[in-house]
Amino acid sequence: MRKTLIIGCGGVASVTIHKCCQNSEIFEEIMIASRTKSKCDKLKAKLEGTTKTIIHTAQVDADNVKELVALMKDFQPEVVLNLALPYQDLKIMDACLEVGCHYIDTANYEPEDTAKFEYSWQWAYREKFEQAGLTAILGCGFDPGVTGVFSAYALKHEFDEINYIDILDCNGGDHGYPFATNFNPEINIREVSANGSYWENGHWVETKPMEIKREYDFAQVGKKDMYLLHHEELESLGLNIPGIKRIRFFMTFGESYLTHLKCLENVGMTSIEPIEYEGKQIIPLQFLKAVLPDPASLGPRTIGKTNIGCIFQGKKDGQDKTYYLYNVCDHQECYKEVGSQAVSYTTGVPAMIGTMLLLQGKWKKPGVYNVEEFNPDPFMEALNKWGLPWIEDHNPVLVD
Ligand code: NDP
Incomplete structure (x- = not known):
């Protein structure tokens, strides 16, 4: 067995x-x-x-x-x-x-x-x-994970050279709470309250948290504000995609989320420095996690869709080319199928697929690898089969 x-x-x-x-x-x-x-x-x-x-x-x-x-x-x-x-x-x-x-x-x-x-x-x-x-x-979730597979697939089938990648992570879902995070609150808040950065011409360009903001009209979701964040796949894609000049990562956040986050930051609740409270050492961010809604409990109340994908710009047969690969996932459909909202679903499905490919020997090679270093084809096929079908757009609106 x-x-x-x-x-x-x-x-x-x-x-x-x-x-x-x-x-x-x-x-x-x-x-x-x-x-x-x-x-x-x-x-x-x-x-x-x-x-x-x-x-x-x-x-x-x-x-x-x-x-x-x-x-x-x-x-x-x-x-x-x-x-x-x-x-x-x-x-x-x-x-x-x-x-x-x-x-x-x-x-x-x-x-x-x-x-x-x-x-x-x-x-x-x-x-x-x-x-x-x-x-x-x-890093075999959605981002990182599918975003790396999308990049490997685009390089293999659509481009001779990829020069620019913009990863866009949009959550158009509404859980009805004034403030809650869609995955582990501690990890999520550490990620979004850190400085942003992007990879350009072989080095990191650092930004202040939420300094760079753009609006994008997401298919099946609509117009959303998105903010540039540092994200882990920028590091591996910067090395593994030859000819790359710039990679950026954007995530959407609503007004209410950002206002609450700012307030929590201002009062010290997002700090990871231990403080003394009634004779005990506590970490404010861990205490905050304990009072926030458990992300696993958001499933039944979250409506709307996620849209996550990558916009590529590069060259094919000497011509400039743009290409957008993305997935749209419906929170309520995920809940009906597995009892969870789409943020957990879009991470949990790729983790199963990567493990399956490893067990089948299709993604097995001794060493430590990021997903874009494997053949993307069986993964792309499995995404369609296991609940995360992808959509191609050969003429996408670009992010300035
Ligand atoms: P949760 O907090 O919901 O789940 C974490 C689980 O790990 C809990 O069951 C927890 O146990 C258990 N755990 C924590 N510490 C230990 C320990 N020391 N020993 C044993 N078990 C432990 O997190 P999520 O499910 O939201 O996230 C899981 C992972 O997925 C995280 O690493 C997160 O960063 C990553 N992620 C990746 C994404 C991607 O797209 N690549 C997107 C979203 C998340 P207990 O139940 O006792 O708390």
């Missing part, structure tokens, strides 16, 4: 696990292991009887390599899919090396005490994975 260990049982993991259970031919046996075992048991109880996939559950602290190794030795998975938080990436990679398992995740490593994320820490594992004959696939 083919065995997959999935670590974490939050918003994204719940979608991935539903999708694995729809794909029991590949996911014959899975173990859901997370910090809170009751969440794993609840999901198992929901899915058992609807699938041929055999489901096990376990409690694990993914910050503890010994515990991870003991669990892996006992279950003997072929691959470990890390859907916990970015803080655990290196520990889980260490455990994979010790036991001899392939590795895949959706977000790059970030130290818990510093709001800084970059691939260098995980890329430093390249030789170790190569020597062990193991594959590690980094």
